Amino acid sequence: MTADILRRGRLNGVQNEQIVAFTSSMEADRWIFDADMLVDKAYVVMLSHQGIISRDDASGILSGLKTIEKDGIGVLDTSYEDVHIAIEARLIELTGENTGGRMHSGRSRNDEVATCIRIALRGELLELAECLVKLRSVFIIKADNHVDTVMPGFTHLQHAQPTTLAHYLLAHACALERDFERLTDAYKRINLCPLGAAAFASTGFPLDRDYVCKLLGFDALLENSMDAVSTRDFIIETLGVCSNLMVDISRFAEETILWSTSEFGFIELADAYSSTSSIMPQKKNPDISELLRAKTGSVHGALMSVLYICKALPYSYNRDLQEVTPHLQKAVGITKSAVSITTDMLSTLTVHKELLHQKSTSGFSTATELADTIVRVTGLPFRLAHHVVGSAVREGNLDFAKIIEIGKKVTGKNLEDIGLRKKDFLEALDPLLNINRRNIKGGPAPGECTRSIIERGNKLSDDQHVIQQRIQALDESKHTLDTIVDTFETHL
Ligand code: ARG
Secondary structure (H helix, E strand, C coil), X not given: CCCCCCCCCCCCCCCCHHHHHHHCXXXXXXXXXXXXXXXXXXXXXXXXXXXXXXXXHHHHHHHHHHHHHHHCHHHCCCCCCCHHHHXXXXXXXXXXXHHHCCCXXXXXXXXXXXXXXXXXXXXXXXXXXXXXXXHXXXXXXXXXXXXXXXXXXXXXXXXXXXXXXXXXHHHHXXXXXHHHHHHHHHHHHHCEECCCCCCCCCCCCCCCHHHHHHHCCCCEECCCXXXXXXXXXXXXXXXXXXXXXXXXXXXXXXXXXXXXXXXXXXXXXCHHXXXXXXXXXXXXXXXXXXXXXXXXXXXXXXXXXXXXXXCCCCCCCCHHHHHCHHHHHHHHHHHHHHHHHHHHHHHHCEECHHHHHHHCCCCCCCHHHHHHHHHHHHCCCHHHHHHHHHHHHHCCCCCHHHHHHHHHHHHCCCCCCCCCCXXXXXXXXXXXXXXXXXXXXXXXXXXXXXXXXXXXXXXXXXXXXXXXXXXXXXXXXXXHHHHHHHHHHHHC
8 A cells, every 4th residue: 555645644653454444444335336436526527617626637537537437446455444535545546646636625525425325325226116116016916816816814813804815915015015105205315415515514615516416416405514424314214114115025925934834825935936955855945935034134133223323423423324334235235135036936926726715714704794794684783793693603603593592692682583584694604705795995805906906006107107217317417427527538
């Protein structure tokens, strides 16, 4: 390493390897290297635009940055504290201090790193949003294939009432729709520009913050310069979004684990999404689902870590904040891969329709409809009908004669005399009729599920459009910045 451009003025002596390894973020900064190149370019263009550095110096810096970008982070000196200072040191090596030494005018690594994280994160979140769109679409398509697939529904993991597989899949699709909304909403608070805040007190150089904000494709400024460098609320928010999303993924993963046991036997996962045992040759294990369940814990851990790091941290910048970024990077990466792996796992699993149908009435799952029917045809209050049917189930016998017998005991009336016919009784126990009757908004009746499928599909195309627009806006701003940077090259 040539003389350390950061420490040479104020500090004496070289730090030993242990201290460097403890303090440096070089490894984690791989995640923000591309973002930093963008930030440096836009910043230099703005400095020149404002006459803070000469156009010649800007040209020299921009061509040095191009070389650094081409060579990649791998050739940078890893003994520096972070990528920002390593890039600047390399720039000075390439262009001389009289040119490269001007890049950091009016800037601090505090506003620089905050800007880089936001740029790297917005790109990752748009990719995550695209993955989520695909996952939602598979849930919706599968639901459409299973509008008539009757299955048992559970509460407390006990057989509860019959439903359809479409209804179940739509429940997950609705949860993921909200996850998507949270994600796109968080994006609005992520895509804000801290650059120009400098260390925290802004700068006396006449920076044009709005111009550099636009060059970098941000939607607006993060105005207050102390807030801009201090806050990591957007990271906590993102991790909150990922945590919720992973809860939803883990609940589905858990169901694939349960449902593929021989006790349930509802589904079979594709071989690709299964493992076997090194000793028990017969085994087919749902390891991928188990890892989805476990990785959810890692994402929640990241949220907790960041909350604890940020809690009670005095304003403005503290080096503690450096420790936040790797948690974000890891959690977003896990969430993205979890969403895309769940998509393929869902689309390749096999559903055992006959067994689902067969099990849909076990555990007296039509008892609620029987109580409802008694209410509708006899006018008895629901609580009494509930008592009658509950007592019959307790005796393990849900036949017509038993209902009449218990009805007399509980109400003092013959239910047949007050309107309960055997036909009403039998219909109430039919799982298909149960489902067809549940045709109010959000219910499992096939017609209602089909309506919901269409609505979910329309919402999905709108959401897809929003994401494409955001991706396009970022591409355009990057293209504009590249074009401006090219005009500097011709100037050389
Ligand atoms: N590597 C640092 C981080 O990630 C960059 C900012 C360092 N600023 C400072 N004043 N030491 O937070």
